[in-house]
Amino acid sequence: MAATLTAPAKSGAKGPVPQLVRQARRRNAALGMAAWILGILFVLPVVWMALTSFHSEPDAATNPPSLTAPLTLDGYREFFGAGGGNSPWPPLTxxxxxxxxxxxxxxxxxxxxxxxxxxxxxxxxxxxxxxxxSTKMLPVVAGLLPIYLFAKETNMLDNIWLLVILYTSMNLPIAVWMMQSFLAEVPVAIIEAAQIDGAKLPTILLRVIAPIAGPGMAATALICFIFSWNEMLFAQVLTGVVAQTAPVFLTSMITSQGLFLAKVCAASLAISLPVLAAGFAAQDKLVQGLSLGAVK
Structure with missing residues (x-):
């Protein structure tokens, strides 16, 4: 009797399970395919830029572009000043x-x-x-003229330390916002235990909180570094020759005459390497830090 009662239950339970598994596999396969397609679409322009940087200027300017064109390092040689042009090392520095x-x-x-x-x-x-x-809601160009007049009156034009001050003030709101969410995950009991042991506030900040919030601080530092490295508007207006940055130096390669596509692609890839290297080196800290701030 017991067997007759349990048999329908078993047979009924076995029916929908394989169907649900197949649906889940199809859904995961579709999501995986969509992720691959989006990833390829995002990476394809970078790959094309890298390939173009190894072509000669006539081959890079052909339309449609040729994938089988011979490769050369002429674009990189011209970028690094082998052809008698300006050296990129001062702007990179x-x-x-x-x-x-x-x-x-x-x-x-x-x-x-x-x-x-x-x-x-x-x-x-x-x-x-x-x-x-809210300080990030003001358009950057709206504060450009007052900052320029201030820099002119204080003899700070074409000074790299003016950019340091500006980049610090521009990235500070985002850094405070991000690190607040990271530090909110630090257990208060650990801080209270350190206070009971007689630790002062500087000791608590450096030896207790900083190691725990290290991934969050690394993520914040990487984002601030990328924002500062890519900024061009203030660098374009407030610098000239002495404090010229890499993005401004890159725009000087675009001229109204001649071919420059391969050289610009080579320069773009070379200038992007520090950011790519920093992101690759800190990718585990970046993911861990952003996840730490997002999970409550």
Whole structure:
């Protein structure tokens, strides 16, 4: 009797399970295919730029472009000044200086601010965060003229430290916003235990909170570095020769006469390498840090 009662249940349970599994597999396969297609669409322009950088100027300018054209390093030789042009090393050094120094200043200023807004929240801390974010709503070009006049009066035009100050102030709101969500994940019990052991605030920040929030700080630093490296509007207006950055140097290669496509592609790839290298080196910290701030 028991066998007759359980047999229908077993046979009924076996029916829909393979169908659900097949539907899940088809759905996963469709999502995987869509992800591959989107990934290829995003990577294809970069791959095409890299391939064009190894072509000669006549081959790069053909329409439609040729995939079987011979490869050459002439574009890179011209970019690095082998043909008698300007050297790219001073602009690359200026970009590295402005990006690294501004990122360090942002971390130094954003860390205690994020601590005050997350672990030891001030009154109306949500309003403070909204104020930080609202500073990014002003178009950059709207503040360009006042900043230019200020730089002119203080003799700061064509000075790399002016860009360091500007990049620090531009990235600081985003850094505070991101690090606040990261530090909110730090267990308060660990901080209280350190306080019971007699640790002061600087010790708690450097030896307790910083190691725990390290991935979040690395993600914040990488994003600030990328924003500073890619910024061009202020660098175009406020610099000339001494403090010229890499993006501004790249635009000088585009002329109204002659062929320059292969050289520009080579320069674009070379200038993008520091950002790509930093992102590749810190990709695990970036994913871990962004996930830490997103999971509540």
């Amino acid at each position: 200026n970009s590295m200086t402005a990006s690294v120094m501004s990122t360090l200043f942002v971390l130094i200023l954003a860390f205690p601010a994020a601590y005050a807004l997350s672990i030891r929240p001030v009154k109306k801390w949500t309003d403070v965060l909204f104020f930080f974010l």
